[in-house]
Amino acid sequence: MKIAKLSVLRPVAMGMVICLVLILGIVSLRDLSVDLFPELSFPIVAVTASYEGAGPEEIEQLITQPIEEMMSSLPSVESVSSTSRTGGALILVAFDWGTDMDFATLNMRERIDMIREGLPNEVPTPQVLRFDPSLLPIVQLAVSAPDGNIIEARKLAENDISPLLDSVDGVASVQIEGGAEQEIQLHVDPNRLTAYGLTLTELQQIIASENLNLPGGQLQDFNLNLPIRITGQFTSIYDIKSLPVPTREGILPLSDIVHVVETLKPTTQASYLNGQPSVGISVLKASGTNTVAVARNINRQLEELEDLLPDGVEIRTIFDQSRFIEQSIRAVAWNIVLGSILAGTVLYLFLRNLRSTMIIGFSIPISIITTFLFMYFSGQTLNVLTLGGLALGVGMMVDNAIVILENIYRLRQKGMSIKDAAIEGTTEIGGAIIASTLTTIVVFLPIIFVDGLAAQLFKPLALTVAFSLFASLFTALIIVPLLSSTFMKVNEDSSFFQQGFQRLSAFYKKVLTKSLKRPKTVIIGTFALFAISFAGIPFIGTEFLPAQDQSFISIDTRLPAGSSLESTQEVANEIEERIQEIPEIDLIYVTVGGTDNFTIGAGTQTNRASYSILLKEPNKRAKSDLIVAEDIRNLLQDIPGAEISVSASDTGFTENPISITVKGRDLQTLNQLSNEVIRLISTVEGVREPSSNFTVGSPEITVTVDRERAANYGVGSAQIASAVNNATRGMVATRLARGGDELDVRLVVEERYTASVEELSQLLIDTPTGERIPLEAVATIARDQGPSTIRRADRLREVTVTASILNRDLGSVVNDIQDVLKEELAPVLPTGYRISFGGQNEQMNDAFFKLAGAIALAVVLVYMVMAARFESLFYPFIIMFSVPVTLIGIVFGLLVTFQPFGVGSLVGILILTGIVVNNAIVLIDYINTLKQKGLSSYDAIVEAGPTRLRPILMTALTTILGLIPLTLGFGEGTEIQQPMATVIVFGLSFSTFITLILIPVIYYAFDLRKQKKLLKKQEMQT
Template sequence: MNLSKLSVLRPVAMSMVILLLLILGGVSVKNMTVDLFPDLTFPIAAVTATYDGAGPQEIEKLLAEPIENAMGTIPNVESITSYSQNGGALIVVSFNWGTDMDFAALKMREKLDVVRDYLPSGVQSPRVVRFDPSDLPIIQLAVKDVSNEMTEAKRLAEDQIKPLLDSVEGIASVTIEGGTEPEIRLIANPTHLSSYGVTLENLQQMIGSENINLPAGSLLDQNQQLPIRITGQFETIYDIETLPIPTKEGIVPLKELVHIQETLKPVGQLSFLDGEPSVGISILKQSGTNTVQVAEAIHREIESFHKNLPEGIEIKTVFDQSKFINQSISAVTSNMIIGSILAALVLYLFLRNIRSTLIIGFSIPISIVTTFVFMYFSGHSLNLITMGGLALGIGMMVDNAIVILENIYRLRQEGYNKKDASILGTKEVGPAIIASTLTTIIVFLPIVFVEGLAAQLFKPLAIVVSFSLFASLFTALIIVPLFSSQFLKLNSKEKVINPRYTSFIVHYKSILTQALNHPKKVVVITFSILLVSLVGIPFIGTEYLPAQDQSYINMSVKLPEGSSLDATYNVTERINEQIIDVKEIDLTFVTVGGGNNFSLATGTQTNQANYTILLVPIGERSRSDQEIAEVIRSKVKDLPYAEVSVSASESGFSADPISLKITGPNLAVLEQLADDTMRLISNVKGVREPSTNYTKGNPQITVNIDRERASHYGIGSAQIASVITNATKGVVASRLARDGSELDIRLVVDETYTSSVENLSKLLVSSPIGAKVPLHAIAKVERSQGPSQITRTNRLREITINASIVDRDLGSVTKDIENTLRDQIVFPSNQYKITFGGQDEQMNDAFFKLSLALSLAVVLVYMVMAGQFESFKYPFIIMFSIPLTIIGIIVGLIITNQPFGVGSLVGMLILAGIVVNNAIVLVDTINLLKKRGMDTVEAILQAAPTRLRPIFMTSLTTILGLIPLTLGFGEGTEIQQPMAIVIVFGLSVSTMITLIVIPVVYYLFDKKKQVQVTEQS
């Protein structure tokens, strides 16, 4: 233990080291990235391809299948899912976790180059896109105009706010949603134009050719080379109205041919803040940047911009990810501080020495600062997971320091001076401290080899806990002896052992003596308690990741396909009336005309609306976000023709709780199975809002051209399509520059011709021979049903049913669904099957991999102890403390009503390294006393009381340090709470096991060994 001696003999040098650590720690914290979660890399990429005019069946055959076959030859592909719909396909390729996605995307492009020649000639070049969680907005703003003139709000957002935010460092993109823009509309009556011998195409060309400023060369005049510029650009609406148009009736002004008005552009999307029109602004940050710093910079710019806002304009924050990050990290930090205070309090209650308490009090921040230095240089960010790891490590962080300090304190009570007590005290327990720290750290090694989302989340936690333990080892071996050699003084009262503690030692020694006198009875009772506790397993549910209350709720509204924007808006108005009395709602932001992530068509889906509902902070409400979501769900469930889905506590990266995949060859059969499945699972307790990804297609108008009749007039299909497009969408003939902005000059057909199918069929088409032919003369116009979307996974057609769960755990609901479907769903053949995906699939995969990691961790702990003790027997004795912690784990989960999930498994992983620490110190002391000549019973009865105080102290500091997390104080502690519960209850039971059962097991093994030696001799 030369390091401890050096730390005692060189206090000035060690003080400089501590000062350097504090400086490095401060610099590290200042420069570390702050985010909600660690950087997550999802092994998902997609290919998008468009083929205009082709239906889903053709897309499936001509695009999806060849691209699927090509993607299937790429290494490490886990699954391939394609979405074929009218006009294009999306092929999503999922790779195995751990795949290099840069290389995978390169291979996908190479395969596309090979298959491109086999695709139809009209297919636009397919492209590869990567899925990145950072593509989600960190802040959403709403610009509201009290006067409801949304043109001003839209102009302000586009011309001033967006350029302002684009200049902020770390911003990737700024997207504007909703609002309206002005335009100049020229409304034409084709019949009226026909009387003048003019067509829409004629007007478009003439308006475009007249509204120009053009250079026209130059000329030499009086020795000056002067450029010539022709100015004919429109300056006012009057210029448009008086534009002369040549017709067969002569030159007439444009206003006599068309009706001219300044109005608003037709919109496909509307946004509302608290029921009033608004403009939405979504802000994405660059990958790897500090979310909190970027958000603060955004708010500073918006705050300064507020001073220049026009009267009646308001800017409100709808969603701010940094707010939840700050609240979560603040809550975890508060828990760390509370845990540190409780740990110091435990030390004072046991030692009754303020100096020893201060020594431990100083060792905690030094360990934390050292951990921050490790985190910074290893590239880790400050986030919910890493800070949670630090909070978990707080209790364990002082364990090593307490064991060494208590030993030094005991030697001081025995009469050693400060320096000798510090050196000898560290030397006596140093090897055991190193071994116990290594056993705790080694349990995290297997998690490095675990793949999947859970591993990506908890690897940083494991690394940070390891860093904190390394830091605590450094502090215990170096800093604590240094401080003890300088400051640890005992007064006359402290040099005498407390009589109450002496009485407690006598009582414990009596119990231990009784246990050693009846060792087999103790073992039988202990294992009987273990077997009884296993009965509680069926009463513990299972989950993937715990829900996180982030104080906002998402709600999506879907009307029947083809519903208009006005119809969707009317439904949102009814929803607003229904939820207005929910007192926990702070604000609501709704976008009418929501897009579809898998939609390849342009524009928005007018039959959808998406709500973002911001709740008041957790401290200001008595109900959780899920309880509030259930209230909202009950209020809107009876809306006619509307499918409403309400979700809360979404992490943003886990799948739907319930996801059933039905596969088979026939789409009609799959649809029937999906309908039956949705009906059955709707009756399962806890299931909410089952929905399917199968779409039957939009109602549409089909124009079937009679080519033979059309050819008699010299009219082609392209010309008919152009006429109909111009009539329904209009055509931008030119633009009018005014006040620094440009207004579209849109030429449209009078809405009489597009108000019904019958009127559309009367639309006139000009033929090259000069005739005006009505559309119904050359084509059949009728209503029909649009084609459906076809989904395939691994070359099999598939329909997916998703659902949420409320007030029940995932495992119980999944089990009930399995039983229901097994009894009541009949498949027509073996070609059809239902499989579980979503969180159930993720949970089973994580449980399997983490269980293997836990098993390997136990083996590694045994191997480390075997090397430390140079024996296979003593580590085996110590390992008895691991399986018996199951008693505490089961009791803890039942008492707290906490399902068993990934967090609980990670807690067990950490617990496997912690519970052996006290046993290591105890067994090491027993062995040391036996080497000094004591027999087994005498060594046990002296070692156990000697190590009783440090065992209690280290266990209580860990337990009390985790109490705030166990109780779930503050925002963002939901992920750490299951781990804390498992560690607190498991460690509580293991402490009792260490003090009674481990000495008994040691005695039985040693007794057996003595019998064997006697028989051999």
């Protein structure tokens, strides 16, 4: 190898190059963005539209259907689903993976513009929003004021806290929820207003026209141009009360006509922190910014703000994404350090030479820092998965260096000079090292062709491992020869460990010679183990991604549709009373009404309460978040009239574990079928909280206009709707500017006129002739019940049943559910109705199919690399026998650790495909080298096996021990890497020991057969 010779003969120049690489790597590390997961891009776009006061059926007909039809015709659309509820619609458009989402979003906005004129005039332009997890809040805060003064808390959040947080570098927006705002209400008696000869609209116009500051031109005085301002703007509530209003009774102050009162603005949402009224603040970061850096800046700003806040004001952090990121990354980083220490210990035990161990130990930080340089220029971020890739690669990083160092050390022991040993040792084994590294790297190439969520998650991990292996190859071929030629010292070691290894080597040689004489026994025995491992597969469950304990639990509570905010508040109070005694809970934050910040929603939801529960850190509690969630379920299961779901370990980008969709024509039939599904799956072990998204119709009042009678009076439907709306909701006449705040001045019809259907029917409608007629004269008013939510998928009605799981794997639960539904429900399923599975089960099956294809392609690529290295199809074929035997260790490891088989396990197998052949490559390469020197196949195998035993065991043990911390799951955030590490550790362990015997036996058996064929061919020719 010329590069090795150059590094040995030009140490100063090479040292300067290494220093430059290290400096660039350290600078790159400083500039790498830190996040929890890689930036994800989902091919989903949401269209939200609002239509205040409209019911679900009107929303569906006037908004949802036109938008659905237009969106369905877009190219690359996979599905269109919608939710229509009172006041708004949400349409989700899912595209095929790999679609250019910028272009797709632009297309959607153009289509919205095309149908804008066809939508009702009262509907604002629908909003098109990309579904981007990075747009979710990174920090959520709760502000509570002394004595529960929620008005002051809201003002403080809007005027003081929000502007300061908005100014933090990296913050995109600050959203405020909850709290209360003041307004001035003018309570109107319609009969009294009629007596004064006024209408509600006229009164509104009079008030609005008086609350103005207007320019009045200019006046020239003493050579000065002075602008004239006419000031008539209200400055106090007294100005409103004393406003003169012309009536048929004369000019009267407004307070004689209406009752003026300053009160709280009606709200459909309220927030509480640990039972105290509070205001919620959600902070969103700018796209592409460093989550941890932004969150740190926010926390630093909050610390400075605390000294300026009034006494009694408290700001608590409900959710801080950076907290879990830092804990996870810290845990993975410590696993890297611990793995490096364990790998270094193995090196010292085998080499018993401190200088040689230091050479290898020095290669680890160099490889890691060089990897950071590659990550920076490829646009990767520091996150749990990329650091997990480093943790996976830390043991493999030293493999190349070990093999080269051991070869140099062996040549030095034979008496070769230190520089010649460095050059010759690297040259002799360099080709095999490059081939073995490439076989590990090429297994990641197929992931490039895989799409979906799993690919987005694990592509950065694959790239990081590939970068670390490139860096380790650079270290092994350049730095190890350089340091070996300078610092290596050979010592005769007769330690207990060395004597033990010599006995082990002798024992291995003895076993190897016996195996070569009984090849059938070895092959049959291996095949038997392989068959037994296949028998163990049914006992391993399956999952998509493992649950992560983020010390966060959410509770979603829903009352019957149409429930008031007050009734929802009562249930929320009862829930809080029950759960506040759970010792693992740190704080409880609840939003009553509306939606939580992690859900795209539309419309009014006063029947909903969303809890955000922050748990104590995992090391300060004995129970996992899943167990705490189960405790909460048990405490809340008997609350009447409320549907309560509790979720924990939510990664934020996975769907419900169980999701069963029933599609058909009739909504009531779908409801009956979904209830039957709930009943059946409730009997399956491990299923928790099965619920349907079908909601009972909301009670409503329908005002049916009699068009002929209305036309006789000269009024239309729009005028009637406006009169009813103004009477029930009021109308903002103007705004009062006072003390830096602006208060709405709202005209409100006295509640007694809209307190019942009978009172509403007597509501007076103004006609063009000046006559006032009751509402019942032109319309029929009746109580009714309409649907609260209408859900569709691909323009078909559907109802979805979802559930959580506990103490069982996803695959086993889904299999049991499918068996139950097939046996009980399928025979009675009406024609035209069908049941399909979605959620994590669909994500899991899709990922399994694509990653299995990637593994198959990886095997082909590994074979091709080895064929190029050996310039033969024969030797790679033999080496590939080391791949399937890894199944023995994989199955055993998953059974022993009670881990289900998931996406992480599949990625582990993908990595293992490239790793396990490395030892066989080194062994076969040396056997061929000995054969070229004139040894027979048998002698070459018997000599090569014990000679390569030490580097093979060293490389295997460093990789295995380097992954032990991840396998044991030390620290937070290691749950995703744990299955990968388990698969690699157990698969490599079994494969190494089997490979040391099986590969030489197969090599010898095929070589004998090859020789026999050659002899037979020669005999035939003679």
